[in-house]
Amino acid sequence: MKKKVLILSEAVGTGHTKAAEALVQGISLLDPSVHTQVLELGQELHPFAAKLVYQFYLKMITRYPSVWRKVYNYKQNQPISGWKQSFIYQVLHRTIKDVFARVNPDLIICTHPFSSSSVSRLKRLGYPLPLCTIITDFYAHGVWVQPEVDLYLVSSDEVYRQLIGMGISKEKVMITGLPITSDFRMKRNKQEVRHTLGIKDMPTVMIMGGGLGLGGIEHLAHILLKWRESLQIVICTGYNDSLKQALYKDKNFHHPNIHILGFVESISQWMDAADGLITKAGGITCFEALAKKLPMFIYQPLPGHEENNCEFLTKHKLAVRIDAEQEVDEWVHKLLKCPQDIAFLEQHMELFWQTIDPLATARSVLDLLNINMVGSARNCPDTYLTIKQI
Structure with a gap:
């Protein structure tokens, strides 16, 4: 049976989705047997709400930059709070379980902090599949930080140190650079x-x-x-x-x-x-x-x-x-x-x-996917019984 990777982005600018598409190309090059799918999650599930969030963000950074700077910098070095995580989930992703049930992925990858936050919330409630998050910047804001993430792929050693400083264990962070197309x-x-x-x-x-x-x-x-x-x-x-x-x-x-x-x-x-x-x-x-x-x-x-x-x-x-x-x-x-x-x-x-392996991100994803497939075969034959009961 083909291994399935679901890559979740958000329709805020183009960078997060470009990273997702570049990762698809890298995975396909290294292992063509893996089935990949990219979704801009909020746009897919609740397009009206996603559009409002996007317009709010756009207005803040263009018309009220000093206000947005204060919002962004407030507790930026602390993991996202539970109420903020719940707000993101309810506004943008409350029907995410339907996507997982339809796609039945073996691995979930997120290239945006909002989708990573909502998948982490489900994992905390009992959803068992592994989650990989790619931080698409040269800085780690606290909104990216969730203990439920199994593997972080980051651009540099500075992002690595920032995540460690916010409580993520060293074993969960790999410096791979960012995925770009060939x-x-x-x-x-x-x-x-x-x-x-x-x-x-x-x-x-x-x-x-x-x-x-x-x-x-x-x-x-x-x-x-x-x-x-x-x-x-x-x-x-x-x-x-x-x-x-x-x-x-x-x-x-x-x-x-x-x-x-x-x-x-x-x-x-x-x-x-x-x-x-x-x-x-x-x-x-x-x-x-x-x-x-x-x-x-x-x-x-x-x-x-x-x-x-x-x-x-x-x-x-x-x-x-x-x-x-x-x-x-x-x-x-x-x-x-x-x-x-x-x-x-x-x-x-x-x-x-010279310090970057252009395919390191894709290799790390495939390693995590293969580890999960072995573990699933041994321990989790009925994975989706769990998600449907949440």
Whole structure:
């Protein structure tokens, strides 16, 4: 009988689901016999409630960033409380047992703290299947922390130490890096990729705001306009169609050295074509850029987890934080005139990547799955009798 892995994400941005899909690819490469399925859990079970939660989050980080920062930082180094866990479960996941009964998974993997929280709640009530959680940032907030998780897969030794500090045993944490698809694990010839994409072979900077097109992209794009004669500018608006249309309508952006993209599947090729990336600090996007050894400049990181991601990356000289127009201009000047001044970023990325096995996440998942299959065969022949009685 095929082994089944259910990977749970949430429809908040695109990073959590991208991590899930990359994990599917890795598992398929190592063991094609394993059946995998990805679900954006809240959207699948209660789409109206999930949409409200998403809109609330989006409004907080864009309109009230200082308030969101206080909310995020409040008891961030403590495991999530029982009432918060219950609230997440009741609002987004109260019918999750129906999914488990339908899919009958041998292993559950979560790439978002909300789904991890709700599965942990069920495990505490008697649900026996193993749970693996992938922390998709360079920082572990307390919302990720549940003792019922059997295995945490994390990006770095700092996240490892943070989890230990919040009471998770060392045996439950593995440093694997984050799952990314194979196209990000290879580096193509820059000139050839530019030819394929139909753009000029000249110094090129990408602007990205994740799948949602956040992070002050429009303001940043206007800052870079003054460089358009000597710099090729690629603006990625993601799913933010209103931003894309606003840029199209502005005649200042009607220039052969400016390219405006919506959401594209070929983003890895555009990274290969670029000399620098100005981005917000989403965990998966930053890990993809690290794999490409693409110099990163993090522009005004969003409050909460992205500020913490930025702190990790800048502390380890894997990225540079820029907050003002003058700083943007200074780094663009270095990129054009003194590229040796940003070479340290590529050097530190190379050192960081030497510690990463790109398929370590998938291998760890398969190891846990195989251990569970042996244990289930011996001890748990009637697993789903338990869940139906909860």
